Amino acid sequence: MSRISFGTGGWRATQDHFTDENVRRVGQGIAAYLTEKQDVIPSENTVAVGYDARATSADAAASLADVFSSAGFDVLLTDRDLPTPVVAHSVVDRDLAGAAMVTASHNPPEYNGVKFIPGDAKSAMPSITDAIESHIEPPDPLPEAQHGTVTRYNPVEIHATHAVGLTDRYLGTDLSDLTVVYDAIHGSGRGITDALLESAGATVIRHRCDRDPTFGGNAPEPGPETLADLPSIIAEHDADLAIANDGDADRITVCTPDRGVLSGNLLFAVIYEALLAEAEVTGPAIRTVSTTFLIDRIASEYGADVHEVPVGFKWIADGMATYNGLFGGEESGGFTIDGHIGTKDGVLVALLAAAAAATEPIDDRLDRLFATYGQIHADKVSVDCPDDRKDAVISGFEAALPDTIADQSVVDTVALDGYKLLLEDGSWILIRPSGTEPKMRVYAETPAGEQLESLLDAGSELVEAQLA
Template sequence: MTSTEQAKLWLNDTFDTETQEQVQKLIDSKSPDLDDSFYKSLEFGTGGMRGVMGVGTNRLNKYTLGQATQGLANYLLQQFAGEEIKVAIAYDVRHNSKEFGKMCADVLTANGIKVLLFKECRPTPELSFTVREKDCNAGIVLTASHNPPEYNGYKVYWNDGAQIVPPHDSAIINEVQNTKFDQIKFNGNDDLIEWIGEKQDDIYIDACIENSTYQNIGKDNLNIVFTSIHGTTYATVPKALRKAGFKKIDLVQEQMVPSGNFPTVESPNPEEPAALQMAMDLAKIVNADIVIGTDPDGDRLGIAVRNLENEMQLLNGNQCNTILTYYILDQWKRRDKLKGNEFIGSTIVTSDIFFDIAKRFGVECKSGLTGFKWIGKMIRDTEGTQKFICGGEESFGFMTGDFVRDKDSCGSILLACEIAAFCKAHGKTMYQYLIEIYRDLGLYFESLTSITKKGRDGAEEIKQMMVDFRENPQKELAGSKVTEVKDYQEQNCLYLQENRREVMDEIPKSNVLIYYTEDGSKICIRPSGTEPKIKFYFSVKDKIESEADFKAKLVTLDEKIELIKKDLKL
């Protein structure tokens, strides 16, 4: 069926008048947007949905979201037959998020399901926390994380507070795919909605403080600059910092105003230095020790600290998580809390330094696919046998303890500020603390390259790139022989020097390739599951003997990554 034929199906009475008018306008104008809006159905995948808002099967709108929610309702009614079913719903600052949140609530209540709906936008980790704290059967959050303003998204959480994983994910997907647009129940029952807000914030913040802080040294003397980058954490993070005992908090006031336009930044992504520029400028004025920013739905955080030249420098996700993980395990060891059955969580594209940290403190490091839902699954699968301490991934996400089953900027910020205060009280910076860790375990240096390929042609290009890297693996990178190629889609590991393969099925299938070289370099290649991008994760390493070695070794390692990129023709 052509895009035009598919579009004409949206001109019947199943769809409201406004939608029909917008579709007819696309058809009449012969707009190129018609093909992109209807050439396929927006996929409800294992991570939910994320896409551009607008009319059409390949857009996020009342009907594609309604279809997803009706499918979820069908599955919940099967799984919890005869029980009172409760679903918590949160949403971020994006355009239409509040309306989409109420619409999803209407679909659920029309199916007899009770809904706990946040009155205003709130962070994703607070939704994860609320699902467990309120004994909900599931949760929904409307967010597109740090995507551009035209995007929105939809994520589903199960009753453990983590995003859906097997077997529930595929079963829900099946229900969604089998739901027709004319089967969506939009006529909700407001009597089944419980509105939640500030009181729930306080419960969540108290849990963050309880699970993410260890000592109270130097908090009065730490200068903090914080920005929510127009996102949801305006309601939680400043309040949590003050409640935890931090006194000197400067806010980037222009960016504390929630807005789906993100008017002061090109991208509300704390991974990008430009997103924190206003905070960095304020840091110079107030002589801040640490700068922190969060993404729109408040699960990711970016941290900048003073480097060896006393200038503010943005840490990458691996560096942030290295500091947080090492500090937590050190605190557990000092308190004699490590009993031999603990573990930390990581992902296959994250730095291997976390295996070294785990070994240093005698705990296990479990590694899973990209996404915190897999760390959530690790926690659920080991409850009663192993104790989860913390977990993180390179994309600026971290979680402390298991009270939230997703990456959580609030708890991570409290911990980071405690470490910064502790370091300052002992005459050093967090940056110097990181170098001390590298002296102990080895210097790891990481870099990320993302290549964007938009539209149908772009998707085909990315697909072909993965085929080429899979079928014709590099033999050498930056002068070091490639020893292993781990293929998580084919679930095998190719040992190039021995020309043999081993089955590798302990992790679910995923379209990811990892190259390892003789000198310890690691290159991960992965198409994004939420954006039209293919990502290349580089990790190289060396040893350092002193702080004086650090800068020179960083230059050498950066040059090595550039050579690897050249060999990969990037």
């Protein structure tokens, strides 16, 4: 058997490896991990199983439910494909032992995977995923008399009630003057995020809100290329904004009439500043090392702190709990808020983004933020790097970090996750290994747009020099 490993987003694999046999082995690993915990007795606990819109997801979820029930757990199996955060919220709401979610999130349609959601609904930390991996083996069912039950359930309504209450606490939920284009990219947000926005009064124009397991032949990744037709749809309907979710709706992207598809950096800034200015609450921002310093400048204005964490939402969730964070997120479009579970939630944050737009158009907000705090220009590129060379590349930087990058002096270095080089004009580059692909990531941010490409090129050249 080839090895099954849990990365940043759980186990993901192409269809030749995502077999029923391997799915059941993963289910056994989760069941054994839960059983060995002293506070979990299978016959007294329930596990949830959810799944996304991919072709193999429903069958894989049924196989996981069978493994869990055969291990003595009662199982709640969703009655349709659902967003990951909706299933995760139900773990806390129903006081479950945990959940398994069959999803490959934003990966192409030929992928699928399994994510484990612990009982606190935070992203699983390495200590948990390592323990699951150690138990991955063929199922060992209990005698039939000790099997648990499998019951269908749908936790959408309770999640929606929670999302409305939380958004209303901070920004209000009157969207009656708002027209929103919603793009599900054929994924599990359809009928969930759009319905939530509509329930708050918005006029919703639906786009790609039918289920297509191939996602139209593309990865359900809400980036500029995938969302290229949204600006014209906004214009056609004179809409205020467009909102898109990825395949399992744990991430969000917003598109505006003037700026088009926004980066996660800008959406983070818009929502965080709205919370500080309009909700009149002051609390820390938790951002990854790859996320914009614009957040720091906004926080400073309101006397709030910013805590920088490694890339990966598990670290954001940990930071939110450790520092009593108000809002946490990453440049890739995953966010959560105080009072919510420690899981990124593209459904809830869609409502937050719309609420911010209802009181001030997002383009106007960004004009004001840039006038106050300065422009940012940010992007990232990838450099091919075999997985077994990643550690050597990072180790090599320790002895070979440059004094200048693209004619800018390096004034400080952050080694929180890879290496982040801070430059004299406020620019920075970050070089770190991808947690999901055989690549090194190079991120850059600068106040001067003309410098962005040269910074990305310089970072790529540093990686290539280590690989030479």
